[in-house]
Amino acid sequence: AVKASYRGTHLFYARHMSEGLEERRQLESDLRRAIERNELEIHYQPSIALQTGQIAGFEALARWTHPVRGSIPPSLFISIAEDCGLIHTIGEWALTEACRQAATWPHGLKVAVNLSPVQFAGPGLVGMVGGVLARTGLPAGRLELEITEQMLLESSEQTLAILRDLKALGLHIAMDDFGTGYSSLNYLRSFPFDRIKVDRSFVTGLGTGAQHTAIVRAVIDIARNLGMRTTAEGIETPEQHRQLAALGCDEVQGYLFSRPVPVAEVRPLIARWRVNGSLAA
Numbered sequence: 132a133v134k135a136s137y138r139g140t141h142l143f144y145a146r147h148m149s150e151g152l153e154e155r156r157q158l159e160s161d162l163r164r165a166i167e168r169n170e171l172e173i174h175y176q177p178s179i180a181l182q183t184g185q186i187a188g189f190e191a192l193a194r195w196t197h198p199v200r201g202s203i204p205p206s207l208f209i210s211i212a213e214d215c216g217l218i219h220t221i222g223e224w225a226l227t228e229a230c231r232q233a234a235t236w237p238h239g240l241k242v243a244v245n246l247s248p249v250q251f252a253g254p255g256l257v258g259m260v261g262g263v264l265a266r267t268g269l270p271a272g273r274l275e276l277e278i279t280e281q282m283l284l285e286s287s288e289q290t291l292a293i294l295r296d297l298k299a300l301g302l303h304i305a306m307d308d309f310g311t312g313y314s315s316l317n318y319l320r321s322f323p324f325d326r327i328k329v330d331r332s333f334v335t336g337l338g339t340g341a342q343h344t345a346i347v348r349a350v351i352d353i354a355r356n357l358g359m360r361t362t363a364e365g366i367e368t369p370e371q372h373r374q375l376a377a378l379g380c381d382e383v384q385g386y387l388f389s390r391p392v393p394v395a396e397v398r399p400l401i402a403r404w405r406v407n408g409s410l411a412a
């Protein structure tokens with residue numbers, strides 16, 4: 132906890148220098164009110180299984196529409212929430228929303244929810260997640276929690292123990308944004324992730340040069356050899372889609388297929404996809 136709060140403080144100052152202390156303070160108090168006034172919502176982006184062309188599940192992404200400033204990107208409000216501790220409230224709310232929704236989806240579609248490293252610092256994460264599963268009735272096997280390499284920087288025994296306890300609930304763990312942090316292959320050895328999500332920055336380069344393809348191929352091969360599944364993030368072009376299929380990637384996600392959509396659009400999207408029977412692309 133001491134280490135985590137030091138890291139939080141460090142990030143806090145770095146961000147203030149670029150974004151302005153007053154603005155962040157204001158947004159922090161606005162965010163507190165936003166939670167009470169239900170200004171936060173979850174949008175859902177489908178993930179497509181390349182083998183079948185069918186939707187495998189959806190990733191839950193938090194959205195905040197500020198009454199005056201309009202849409203605030205999660206990269207900003209999640210970092211503010213992490214600095215001021217609100218991330219615990221937002222994290223539990225987002226997980227509950229996502230699990231409650233997913234429990235109503237047909238065909239056992241899974242839901243992926245992002246976890247902040249800060250949620251690992253406090254006690255009770257495993258109990259919270261178990262409680263949400265029990266209350267919403269979502270079978271644990273349909274939940275995937277996405278964590279980033281940031282979480283494993285300190286790679287303490289404690290972090291690994293929490294990840295193992297989470298997996299013992301029956302849910303799956305994905306490593307998000309793989310390759311962007313202080314990546315170390317050690318992480319892959321020391322913890323059995325169920326899935327690796329290849330970061331958009333690698334996908335973007337596909338089709339523009341042999342090096343990009345080589346890196347993505349290597350990540351997919353490593354994952355496969357370690358018994359992990361792969362998802363590629365940020366597919367925007369048919370060429371990227373084609374290459375990922377050729378490389379044997381398991382799932383794809385990106386604007387080419389669908390942007391994250393509001394909850395009311397999830398069921399129509401599932402229905403439309405089933406009727407078309409394949410990817411629109």
Ligand code: C2E
Binds near residue numbers: 194
């Ligand atoms: P992420 O988990 O890696 O989510 C993927 C991001 O890429 C999302 O941005 C998504 O809208 C965007 N994206 C998806 N497909 C494409 C594409 O084809 N092209 C481009 N350019 N972008 C694409 P978003 O929603 O702005 O979220 C940004 C980050 O904020 C997420 O990255 C995640 O780390 C964090 N985040 C969002 N919601 C939550 C949450 O509920 N809890 C936590 N802890 N973090 C969250």
Ligand code: MG
Binds near residue numbers: 190245277307
């Ligand atoms: Mg994610």
Ligand code: MG
Binds near residue numbers: 307308328330364
């Ligand atoms: Mg990601």
Ligand code: MG
Binds near residue numbers: 308
């Ligand atoms: Mg990301």
